[in-house]
Amino acid sequence: AQSVTQLGSHVSVSEGALVLLRCNYSSSVPPYLFWYVQYPNQGLQLLLKYTSAATLVKGINGFEAEFKKSETSFHLTKPSAHMSDAAEYFCAVSDGNAGNMLTFGGGTRLMVKP
């Protein structure tokens, strides 16, 4: 069975500071990994996706994530936080062998202080 752990349910950074959101996964097969963002009262928007083509994945809005197999991690980073980045972020995994079923982490709420 797959599982995803997001360390830190709440992360607070100052505007302009580095954003680091942590995600660790377990999967019995090489996974597909995703980061989604959710703004209040909205659905989920895809930030980026890992599919084994490259370990460093660049996404929208300046976010990127690095796949580290040895650490079973897929942490999300952004060099400089903006107020508009305040939202909830979800890491998700799919093994691809069972259709498109996603297993999500518990989410991390990012707060950006002016």
Add this chain to the structure above:
Amino acid sequence: KAGVTQTPRYLIKTRGQQVTLSCSPISGHRSVSWYQQTPGQGLQFLFEYFSETQRNKGNFPGRFSGRQFSNSRSEMNVSTLELGDSALYLCASSSPEGGETQYFGPGTRLLVL
């Protein structure tokens, strides 16, 4: 392309009633998945449909059911509503191959009183 649409956006029901939620996928997408989002349990997979067949099912009671039509539109039904069914129900569509990116709709917020 138009995104995933879900109707209705908000719904209030009472315990014991049933409810049907609708999802229209992105044009050309043939896989539709449903998820329940609650503060306590987070995002949980309900089921996935492809070519009018349920391909995967999450760990939910039989009161939760779904179907997919030939045009890929999908509905989910919850019978005998319980207070704990209050949640945001999200629909996502994607290409049918496993591991494909899922694109989410805005969700239907269901409140059970």
